[in-house]
Amino acid sequence: MHTAISCHRRTVNGIKLHYTLAGDGPPVVLLHGFPETSHTWRRQLPVLSRHYQLIVPDLRGYGFSDKPVSGYDKRTMANDIKELLATLGISRAAVIGHDRGARVATRLVKDHPSLVARFAALDNIPTRMIFERMNADVAQATWFIFFNGVRDLPEALVQGREEMWLRYIFTSWLYDISAISDADIEIYRRAYAAPGGLRGAFEDYRAWRQDFEQDKEDAHVKISVPTLALWGAEFDGAKIVDMRELWSEMASDLTCAPIALAGHFPHAERPIETNEALLAFLRDWKG
Numbered sequence: 001m002h003t004a005i006s007c008h009r010r011t012v013n014g015i016k017l018h019y020t021l022a023g024d025g026p027p028v029v030l031l032h033g034f035p036e037t038s039h040t041w042r043r044q045l046p047v048l049s050r051h052y053q054l055i056v057p058d059l060r061g062y063g064f065s066d067k068p069v070s071g072y073d074k075r076t077m078a079n080d081i082k083e084l085l086a087t088l089g090i091s092r093a094a095v096i097g098h099d100r101g102a103r104v105a106t107r108l109v110k111d112h113p114s115l116v117a118r119f120a121a122l123d124n125i126p127t128r129m130i131f132e133r134m135n136a137d138v139a140q141a142t143w144f145i146f147f148n149g150v151r152d153l154p155e156a157l158v159q160g161r162e163e164m165w166l167r168y169i170f171t172s173w174l175y176d177i178s179a180i181s182d183a184d185i186e187i188y189r190r191a192y193a194a195p196g197g198l199r200g201a202f203e204d205y206r207a208w209r210q211d212f213e214q215d216k217e218d219a220h221v222k223i224s225v226p227t228l229a230l231w232g233a234e235f236d237g238a239k240i241v242d243m244r245e246l247w248s249e250m251a252s253d254l255t256c257a258p259i260a261l262a263g264h265f266p267h268a269e270r271p272i273e274t275n276e277a278l279l280a281f282l283r284d285w286k287g
Contacts, residue, residue, distance in 0.1 A: 004287045005045065009064070013076070013157035018064035019084065021051025026117075026287030029081065032055045033123070034201055035169050037063030037191050039184070040098065048278065051287075056091070059104065063191050072203040073210035074127075077090045078108035082115060087217060091115070096278065098122040098267060100204055106250075107214065109223055115271035118285050120228035120278065121247070123235060123264050127208060127214035129246055141240050144169070148205035155198045162192045175234040175263035176270075177179020200253035225250035228281040230261030232269065243248020255281060 005022045018039055022045050030048075032040045038056045048054055049273060050214045056067040071077070081104065085093060093117050097105030102124035109116040139146070148154055158165045166188050192198055229247035231238045246255050256262050257264040257277040266276045 003061060005049075007064075010064045010084060010087055012087060013071075013080045015060060015066035015068055017057050017060070017066070017080060017084055020045075020054060022056070023052055025052045026282075027085075027088075027093040028054055028282065028287050029050040029085070029093050029095045029105075029287070030054060031059065031095065031097040031101025032056075032062070033097075033106050034100050034204065035156055035166055035188060035192065036080060037188065039187050039191075040265070042266065044267055044275060044278070047271075047275045048282075051279070052094075052282065055088065055090070057081065059204070061196075061204055065119065067196030067200035069199075069203070072200075072207040073214065074103050074107040074207070074226055075111060075210075075214055077104045077204075078111055081105075085115065090287075092117050092137070094118040094120075094282055095108045095233075096120040096122065097124070099264070103127060103211065106180065106223075109225060109272045110218055110221065113223075113225065114227055118228075118282065119223060119251075119283060120194035120230060122274075123238070124229075124233045125214060125237060125241055125243075126250060129241070129249075131208075131212055132240065134272075137240055141236050145208065148202050149208055151206070153256065154202050158192075158198055162189045162198075165279075170265075172193040173235065174269060175232060175261060178267060180182060185194065195277070216225055222251065223251040226253045226255070226281070226284075228255045228257060228277070230257040230274065230277055232258060232264055232266040233258045233260050234262060235264040237264065242246070257281075259279070 009016050009018050038058050061067045095105045102121040109119045166283045259270050262269040
């Protein structure tokens with residue numbers, strides 16, 4: 001059965017967010033990571049939309065959403081999603097975030113626990129835990145956090161070379177390099193070559209100090225809703241920490257799902273296994 005997919009733009013929290021809607025059923029929000037847009041969920045939409053109403057935005061600063069000069073701390077970005085759901089008449093949803101999207105989702109479930117019924121974090125080490133565990137190995141594995149966080153220089157170096165930049169990152173972070181096609185690269189290239197496209201993504205990283213402080217404020221509060229930590233077993237970032245131990249510190253009702261033969265993009269590299277894990281996790285979410 002073919003699921004109708006529709007694209008929309010709506011003003012929330014002072015900016016216009018672009019989002020995709022697909023399917024019917026209990027609401028599920030999908031939040032993308034870096035260096036991506038909502039296009040990253042292309043292998044989840046046909047499967048998850050058979051059972052759920054999917055709300056799939058481009059985050060502030062990314063894709064077809066507005067790219068303001070400020071507001072990239074994760075509390076503000078989470079409020080973008082909270083207001084989007086409110087305008088759609090949704091008072092409670094399951095939220096799935098990959099990478100940067102998982103940071104936004106973490107802040108959403110921490111700041112607005114009644115809004116989030118279930119929370120899945122794909123391939124994410126929370127900001128606080130990265131900096132609390134910082135050493136030479138962590139710094140090497142997370143070099144892009146520091147590069148992206150420099151003011152002005154990343155835009156100057158990457159502008160006009162977006163394809164080279166994207167290919168380097170995807171090749172470095174993928175286990176299965178065939179998972180991101182030339183057509184996918186072109187979609188992302190256009191997004192980051194658009195006015196403000198690079199700035200939005202880099203401002204997301206430049207907010208790390210605010211994000212770190214926000215994470216420290218409620219570090220003692222565990223996430224209480226059912227939580228899934230899913231990651232690619234071959235991603236270097238997942239090898240420098242104990243993901244089970246780390247997410248056990250974050251959430252009290254935790255399920256872990258390492259995906260074999262996948263790097264940082266398990267939802268693109270191993271979509272069948274990832275979709276099965278997500279469907280199993282969402283099974284009890286009835287809206």
